[in-house]
Amino acid sequence: MLHPVILSGGSGSRLWPLSRQNQPKQFLALVGDHSLFQETVQRASRLDGVQPPVTVCSEDHRFMVGEQLQEIGVANGGILLEPVARNTAPAIALAALHVLASDADGLLLVMPADHLIEDEAAFRNAVTAARALAEGDWLVTFGIHPEYPETGYGYIRRGDALNGAGYRVQSFVEKPDQPTAERYLAEGTYSWNSGMFLFAARRYMEELERHAPQIAAAARQAYATAQRDLDFTRVDKDAFAASPSDSIDYAVMEKTDHAAVVPVSCGWSDIGSWSSLWSVxxxxxxxxxxxxxxxxxxxxxxxxxxxxxxxxxxxxxxxxxxxxxxxxxxxxxxxxxxxxxxxxxxxxAAGRQEHLFHRKVYRPWGNYDSIDMGDRFQVKRIAVKPGGTLSLQKHHKRAEHWIVVSGVAEVTCDDKVFDLHENESTYIPLGSVHRLRNRGTELVELIEVQSGAYLGEDDIVRLEDVYGRS
Amino acid sequence: MLHPVILSGGSGSRLWPLSRQNQPKQFLALVGDHSLFQETVQRASRLDGVQPPVTVCSEDHRFMVGEQLQEIGVANGGILLEPVARNTAPAIALAALHVLASDADGLLLVMPADHLIEDEAAFRNAVTAARALAEGDWLVTFGIHPEYPETGYGYIRRGDALNGAGYRVQSFVEKPDQPTAERYLAEGTYSWNSGMFLFAARRYMEELERHAPQIAAAARQAYATAQRDLDFTRVDKDAFAASPSDSIDYAVMEKTDHAAVVPVSCGWSDIGSWSSLWSVxxxxxxxxxxxxxxxxxxxxxxxxxxxxxxxxxxxxxxxxxxxxxxxxxxxxxxxxxxxxxxxxxxxxAAGRQEHLFHRKVYRPWGNYDSIDMGDRFQVKRIAVKPGGTLSLQKHHKRAEHWIVVSGVAEVTCDDKVFDLHENESTYIPLGSVHRLRNRGTELVELIEVQSGAYLGEDDIVRLEDVYGRS
Structure with missing residues (x-):
């Protein structure tokens, strides 16, 4: 079985101000209606005989991953949460262990969540070729046919042909300078290193044990003690943090004698900057x-x-x-x-917020947008998804006025629970225990006017939370 | 007595998007804390033996003129409302008639509201020189010493010296081409036509009667039948519309044999574009x-x-x-x-609004800002000045929720009148007759959430209005 593994660990500063730490580029609809993450998942889902995708992402992005998968109606093969960033080798190890738990012969198709591929047929043919090699125990990397002498990527030099479409890797080479990149382009035996791979989960773990045993051990320990939380698999923080931080290229691909490359020309781009978005x-x-x-x-x-x-x-x-x-x-x-x-x-350096969050902030229950702010007040537009429930909470320093402008909200305020319809309002006094919930099937939107001397997000006491945040 | 006349008729498309039809450049704080209009008024007020300024402006800007005068605490010598634009000759005639009504020997210092003058001492000296000439029956224009060969201004060529600082005007010349502008600069006898003038009101009307009798007659008729409305003098629309549209330059200055020019170098700029703002x-x-x-x-x-x-x-x-x-x-x-x-x-051409209004719209009672908008709702932040009163009104298609976030608002809703303090809210049902008023001494700010199928500004029935808008 083929298991897509979506690596969604990007931090997203290069497409600022659209990308923010809390919403990196893989979650943005940069070309078309879907995010790059969603397009990556959908592209993988259209392959033959494919299983639901396994996603590896950070704690901070877990609800966004869940929501974006739900939006496109793709079944979820697991969302593995990295408690700390340890680069790709440990992340892929978690995915490999996750797949091996149910499919000892499972193949992994590893794809970064933030890459664009324009020619899906070419990509599919390459996957077919890579799959045949992976079934023969090769660890396959996809090498992108270089279209110009890019100095920002690593290159892969191919060696002997293995089958009609694949080659032994002769060597991985670092980002070249301009003359070297031009030579690579002219020689015709070099490809860009795309960061996409296909191999058996078992083979990856074998090679990892051999060449980076500390990573393998840490990943095994972290996964073995992982906690299930809703749709998420939260691996053990201390165990995972004990892993060396290393890329799959350094830790495995450059060391194994079973590295293969399948060259492909599929309109690939990593959209690494605004100018590269412009060019695609x-x-x-x-x-x-x-x-x-x-x-x-x-x-x-x-x-x-x-x-x-x-x-x-x-x-x-x-x-x-x-x-x-x-x-x-x-x-x-x-x-x-x-x-x-x-x-x-x-x-x-200035301690600002504009690189961390958008004005509109995503939460597991929906989102809020700070539409206005003054000396002792703040106005938010709050959207609660069908089924969404904010935590049971109270504030020490602010009162809130809620006016529902669409849908039907269920409001808890101290010992009362009642429905609030469009064009109805309620008042949440300072210190009262309250909750907002959408039991309906349409989006609830409300305007919240906060009034008080201090209006920071940290003035919140969470008494209960269905998303495990209390 | 010297009466400053502030011509505030600019339409303000050249500094878009900061200037809008409803808030042209003279009302913007482009350099420093005060608007160009306010700076013009203050500069005039600091002259010796000067009377309160007379402002000529369009209907649309009357409340902004009133508010900006109030802000800087300058007494108001009259706000004359032009019901239609007829260029400067008729506008100045209205001001002359207004001054003559109380001061038969009054001198007018005519100044566009949207010009910048950096060297106030130089300006003051020029006014003193011009005043001496005006008292000797000359119609004086201020000629700006040209600093570069500008092709966007008209020029004035000086003739014989009249006193230490003034000259007969030899000729007014149209905007030159580049070589001509360079020649003017080299010859040293040309000044830029600044649009500022100083003359006796009586003399202006005499010369206008002589050279443009239709303008004089229309202005006399329009002023004689004007209506007083609060601080405003609203001249008769039909009578004023009957005036030919012409500039003071064409209608009077180029024709009179009593035109004088006082050259001045006072760091003058008309801020006619963003690049000229940059350069000053x-x-x-x-x-x-x-x-x-x-x-x-x-x-x-x-x-x-x-x-x-x-x-x-x-x-x-x-x-x-x-x-x-x-x-x-x-x-x-x-x-x-x-x-x-x-x-x-x-x-x-596209029938849009962005050239007409800012998101924040000024009203006689204060302002409102449309901070959010959705399918069946709109959120406004409303500020009511001390003493401000919105019209007694009702809406056919929307209900409103008001939450006070600062100050104390007096609310009328059908037969009830009550105060609403910070962090208090009320509901104005669809169809109910309501009013908002600030009886206090501090600004009232409230958040209004409108809910309804139609939310256009034209869904308003004004039953009473203290500003004469019902």
Whole structure:
């Protein structure tokens, strides 16, 4: 059986301000209606004889993974939570152990959640070829046919042919300088290292035991003592933290004598920056890509993205990236977008929030958006999904007014429980124990007006929580 | 006596998106804390022996003029409302008639509301010189010493000297082409036509009768039948509309044999575009002017203006103008900002609102800001000034929830009148007659949540209004 393993560990500073630490790029709909994570899952789900995907992600993103899987109606093969980041070798080990628990001969198709593949047929053919090799005990990496001398990727040099579509790996090579990259391109035996793999879970663990036994041991220990929590498998933090942090390339692929490469040309991109999104996006005849409400005059070669309820007008500009979000706008020269990281570093150093969260914050029960704020008040638009339940909570320093604007909310306030319909309101006095719940089948939206001397998110006492957050 | 006359008729498309039809550039704080209108009024008020200013403005801006005068604590010499725009000659005639009604020998110092003057001492000296000439029956225009060969202004050529500081006007000349402008600059006898004037009200009307009798007659008729409405003098619409539309330059100054010019070098600018604002603003060593929350890397020669609760980040850009407002952001090359007008034209043609109003809308009683909007609801933050009273009104298609977040609001709802304090709320059912009033001395702020199938501003029946809007 083939088990897709989706590695969703990206931190997402390179596509700021659209990506935030709390919502990295794999969860954004950058091209089309679905997020890169959802597209990755769907692409995998359309393969022949495939099992539900196993996702490895951080604690912080667990509810987003769950929600995005639910949105596309894909069955969940397991969501493994990394308590700390330890790079890809330990993450894949967790997935391998998870699959081995139910399928001793299971094959893993490992895919980063944030890559784009335009030619799905080519990808599928490559998977078929890789699968045949993996069944013959090879650890297969997918090598992307290089289209230009990129210096930002590692390369794989192929050796002897193994079957019609695969080769022994002769060597993995580091990110080259420009002349070296040009030579690789000219020689024709090099591929980009895509970070996608296909191998038997058993074979991966065998090679990991051999070449990185500490990682294998830590992963086994962490997985063996993992706790099941709703849809999530939360591995043991101390055990997992004991693992060395290392990539699959270093820990296994460069060391095993069973590394194979299947070259593929499938319109692959890792969308590592705004300029790479621009280059894979459909553009108008002046080379512009506009998303949202954009009015432009004499604009060329630019990527412009407006956010909801806002418009962007451009005049006479060229080769710019303009990304608007509710609380921050980026205007950058397209060939300087790698410096977005430096902006994020400045935000971090200043102790700000704009690199961590969007104004709209996702929670397991839905989301809230801080639509206004003043001296002693804050206004939030709160959306509660069907079935969603906020924690039973109280605040020491603020009272709240709730006005339902769509759906039917079940409100608990101290010893009363009652329904609140559209155009009805209630008052939650300071200190009262309260809860909000959506028992219906449509979204509940309400406006919350907070009033008080202190309005920080940390003024919350959670008495009960169905999502294990109390 | 010297009577400042502030011409506040600008329409304000050139500084979009900060300026809107409903809030043109004279009402914006572009440099410093006060608006250009307020700075113009204050500058005039600091002259010796000066009377309270007379303002001529359009109906649409009357409350903003009143509020901005109040803010700076300047007594009001009259706010004359133009029911239709007829250019400067008729507008100044209204002001002349207004002054003549109480001061037969009154002198008018005519100033556009949207100009910047950096060297107030130089301006004051020029006024003194002009005043001496005006007392000798001259109609004086202020000629700005040209600093570069501007092709966007008309020029004034001086003739014989009249006193130490003034000259006969030899001729007014149209906007020149580049070589002509360079010649004017080289010859040294030309000044920019600033649109500022000083003359006796009586003399202006005499010359207007002589050279543009239809304008004079229409203005006399319109002023004679004007209605007093609160602080405002509303001239008769039909009578005023009968006036030809003409500038004081064409109608009077170019024709009279009593035109004089007082050249002055006072750091004058008409801030006719974003690039001219950039050139008069203080800038950092890289030539950037930042207002608000801006983070930048390798940025040069740019004007960047962030709006409240939002940040702008720039990377590697040069000579850009970036202007952010709550509903629209402009990104333009600095030498292309004259095309802002074309953007405004596109907005007009598309029947949009972003050229007419800001998200925050000013009313005589205060303002409201549409902070959120959904399918069947809208959320507004409403501020009511001390003494402010909204109209007694009702809505056919929406109910409203009010939550007071600061101050004490007096609420009328059908037959009940009651006070609402901070952290208190009330419900205004659909169809009920209601009113909101601030009897206190501090600002009242409240959050209004509207709920209903139709939420347009036109669903309002005004039963009573203290500002004459019912």
């Amino acid at each position: 996006a459909e553009r108008d005849e002046d080379g512009n890509r506009y998303d949202g409400d954009v009015i432009s005059i004499d604009t060329k070669g630019s990527l412009v993205r407006a956010s909801e309820r806002r418009m962007i007008a451009t005049i006479g500009v060229e080769d710019l990236v303009i990304i608007d979000t509710p609380d921050a706008t980026l205007v950058a020269r397209k060939d300087r977008v790698q410096d977005v990281k430096a902006i994020v570093d400045q935000l971090k | 603003a203080e800038r950092d060593e890289d030539g950037n002017r930042y207002d608000g929350d801006v983070i930048s890397i390798d940025t040069k020669g740019s004007l960047v203006r962030a709006s409240e609760r939002r940040m702008i980040a720039t990377i590697g850009v040069e000579d850009l103008v970036i202007i952010d407002t709550p509903d629209a952001t402009l990104v333009a090359r600095k030498d292309r900002v004259q095309d802002v007008k074309a953007i405004v034209d596109q907005l007009k």
